[in-house]
Each structure stands twice: as structure tokens, then as C-alpha cells.
Amino acid sequence: MSPEIHLAQQPEADELLGRSPLALMIGMLLDQQVPMEWAFTGPHTIAERLGKDDLDAHEIAARDPEAFAALLSQKPAVHRYPGSMAKRIHQLCQYLVDEYDGDPTALWKDAPSGKEVLGRLLALPGFGKQKAQIFLALLGKQYGVRPEGWREAAGPYGEERAYRSAADITGPESLARVRAHKQELKRAAKAAK
Numbered sequence: 001m002s003p004e005i006h007l008a009q010q011p012e013a014d015e016l017l018g019r020s021p022l023a024l025m026i027g028m029l030l031d032q033q034v035p036m037e038w039a040f041t042g043p044h045t046i047a048e049r050l051g052k053d054d055l056d057a058h059e060i061a062a063r064d065p066e067a068f069a070a071l072l073s074q075k076p077a078v079h080r081y082p083g084s085m086a087k088r089i090h091q092l093c094q095y096l097v098d099e100y101d102g103d104p105t106a107l108w109k110d111a112p113s114g115k116e117v118l119g120r121l122l123a124l125p126g127f128g129k130q131k132a133q134i135f136l137a138l139l140g141k142q143y144g145v146r147p148e149g150w151r152e153a154a155g156p157y158g159e160e161r162a163y164r165s166a167a168d169i170t171g172p173e174s175l176a177r178v179r180a181h182k183q184e185l186k187r188a189a190k191a192a193k
Contacts, residue, residue: 003144004170005018005024005142007027007036009172012044013043016053017044019054022055023054024143025104026043026046027040029085030085030089031131031166033080034079040166049074058102060090061090061097068089069082071086072086088125088126091126095125107121113147113153114136115149117145118133118154133157133158134166134167136153136157137150137158137162138165138166140154141167141168163181166178
């Protein structure tokens, strides 16, 4: 059974995120410099443009990078920077094909610890520490992927009822709480300058 996801705030896009680990991973990759809903709607938009009901790492990795960038650049664009994000998605899928036979779940299926999953996520193209920790927290909190020590490895994002990131969004109310937390961080950073 797939979890009920509310990251894109669009039923079809959220349904894809709930059943497709690659779509979720691509949504997480896209979640920068655009509103979260736009980022997590991206995988559904890509699948539609490919004429598919899911995404496949082998298929994306095999696509011509320029043609894939053009696909993401069609109006409305999948991201504010569709060309550079198409390159990152292509690199991510190629890495998954090379290292995990295209199966994103292999990153966490046999991992003995949260620390190991975090290390595997950090090795992904486009995943820095914060993104990897948020994704690990998302896996633990909403997908039931909970190897020993996952909360500790996810850092502050793994805390219960933290309302810090996409990992904590289960509907409109939690989305508002995460947004309020992010606004508070921005205010604090601005005041510190």
C-alpha cells in the first residue's frame, strides 16, 4: 500500500509520489529555488510528457540529454531552471542505473542503519547533506523506511512533529506550519545580518 502524500498538493501528482520511489527522488531533487508544490509536481509533469504513468531510471538515462532538457523546458517549464535540472535528473538516473540497476529502493532496502542510508543518499548527484537528511526523514516519517538510527541520521529533520521540511507535510495544516517555520528562519537570518 502506498502512503497518502500531499507534497505536490495535486491528487494525480501526489498519487505518483506515493507509489513511485523514483518520482519521489526526482521531486526531492527539484525542490530548490522553486515552491515545494512546483518541485513535487515535476515528476508527474515529466511522466505525462513522456506518455507514461511512471518514471523509469533506465529510460531517462538512455534519453538524449538535449532532448530531455527540451522536454522539461516546454511551457509550463518543470522548474525555474529546466536545463540544469534536466541535466541533474539525467545524472541521477544514470547513477541509479550504474550503481543500483535503476532501482531507487535499493538505496534503503538492505541498509543496516540510517547512517548507511544517509551515506548512500549523499552519494547521489544533486543531493547535499540537507537534501539527503530531509529525504531520509521523508522516507522514515511517511514511507515507513526506518532502519536503526534513521532519526539520528536525519538530524533535526528526523525529529517528531518538527515541521521543518517536506518530511513533515501531511496536508494543508502541516504545510502551513512548515512554511511558517521557514519564514521564521529567514527572518532570523535577516536580523542576524
